[in-house]
Amino acid sequence: MIVTKILLVGCGKMGSAMLAGWLERGIRAADVVVVDPHAQGLPDGVTVLGDVDLLSKTFIPDITILAVKPQVMAEVLPAYARLAGQTVFLSIAAGKPVAFFRRHLGEAAAVIRAMPNTPAAVQRGITVCFAGANVAQEPRALAQSLLEAVGEVAWIDDESQMDAVTAVSGSGPAYVFLLAEVMAAAGVAAGLPADLADRLARATVSGGGELLRQSLDSSAQLRVNVTSPGGTTAAALAVLMDEAKGMAPLMTDAVAAATKRGKELAG
Numbered sequence: 001m002i003v004t005k006i007l008l009v010g011c012g013k014m015g016s017a018m019l020a021g022w023l024e025r026g027i028r029a030a031d032v033v034v035v036d037p038h039a040q041g042l043p044d045g046v047t048v049l050g051d052v053d054l055l056s057k058t059f060i061p062d063i064t065i066l067a068v069k070p071q072v073m074a075e076v077l078p079a080y081a082r083l084a085g086q087t088v089f090l091s092i093a094a095g096k097p098v099a100f101f102r103r104h105l106g107e108a109a110a111v112i113r114a115m116p117n118t119p120a121a122v123q124r125g126i127t128v129c130f131a132g133a134n135v136a137q138e139p140r141a142l143a144q145s146l147l148e149a150v151g152e153v154a155w156i157d158d159e160s161q162m163d164a165v166t167a168v169s170g171s172g173p174a175y176v177f178l179l180a181e182v183m184a185a186a187g188v189a190a191g192l193p194a195d196l197a198d199r200l201a202r203a204t205v206s207g208g209g210e211l212l213r214q215s216l217d218s219s220a221q222l223r224v225n226v227t228s229p230g231g232t233t234a235a236a237l238a239v240l241m242d243e244a245k246g247m248a249p250l251m252t253d254a255v256a257a258a259t260k261r262g263k264e265l266a267g
């Protein structure tokens with residue numbers, strides 16, 4: 001881990017998930033400063049400031065994570081412009097392109113746009129990064145090392161792919177949690193007690209995910225392995241794989257809607 005000082009701007013759901021992952025992986029709480037007006041219950045040892053004006057001029061972060069909502073980013077950024085040239089900015093905001101940050105932080109600012117996801121809290125995230133053309137190798141390595149602490153990291157050269165990335169892996173955990181929710185509800189509808197249905201859904205989604213992670217088989221093959229000809233799974237899949245209203249067209253529409261929303265958040 002080559003990261004030394006981290007400034008985390010915004011410590012809500014995603015910021016706190018990453019922070020939890022970093023601390024779990026041995027990043028020292030004393031090396032993290034959080035700016036968030038309402039952050040509560042942060043781990044011991046992490047410095048929390050309600051306002052960036054309270055940030056000591058002697059604290060020069062190696063990396064500044066911008067983790068506020070895209071809708072407030074424009075009003076938040078000017079206060080951080082003084083750090084440009086001394087830090088690399090890593091934005092995790094949906095939709096906002098590198099050019100947006102350079103407009104608000106100064107054209108010379110080194111900006112990496114990243115899209116993590118909340119499994120970072122248990123070191124099982126995946127983050128996709130795109131670096132502005134002026135970002136040197138060292139800050140890229142710094143971002144890589146910090147993000148690797150909480151999961152996988154991939155880089156893209158084409159920033160226009162980032163909204164689709166967001167729609168698949170940034171938002172994706174919500175789709176998986178929804179799957180667990182609706183499986184449990186369907187179990188209740190089929191006659192199971194709620195607590196058992198919830199336990200079955202949770203164990204099945206997480207167990208299936210772990211098998212997918214460890215197996216060399218494709219997800220399609222793992223599905224086939226469950227499906228006995230003429231059996232129960234085949235009956236369910238006939239519904240779920242309906243070409244017109246099964247999971248594939250539904251997921252295609254959902255990912256398209258999220259991608260479109262990302263583009264709307266760009267400005």
Ligand SMILES: NC(=O)C1=CN([C@@H]2O[C@H](COP(=O)(O)OP(=O)(O)OC[C@H]3O[C@@H](n4cnc5c(N)ncnc54)[C@H](OP(=O)(O)O)[C@@H]3O)[C@@H](O)[C@H]2O)C=CC1
Binds near residue numbers: 037
């Ligand atoms: N949630 C997720 O799964 C993911 C989110 N993201 C991105 O991460 C960013 C944060 O999302 P999320 O964590 O869900 O949102 P949250 O609203 O949970 O977190 C944002 C935090 O920023 C705080 N905040 C507001 N204004 C300021 C300010 N001026 N300075 C510092 N902090 C401030 C908010 O406080 P208050 O609530 O009091 O306003 C809040 O605690 C977004 O840009 C989102 O697109 C990216 C990947 C996944």
Ligand SMILES: O=C(O)[C@@H]1CCC=N1
Binds near residue numbers: 094166170171
């Ligand atoms: O819903 C959102 O906009 C953010 C970005 C990806 C996940 N959460």
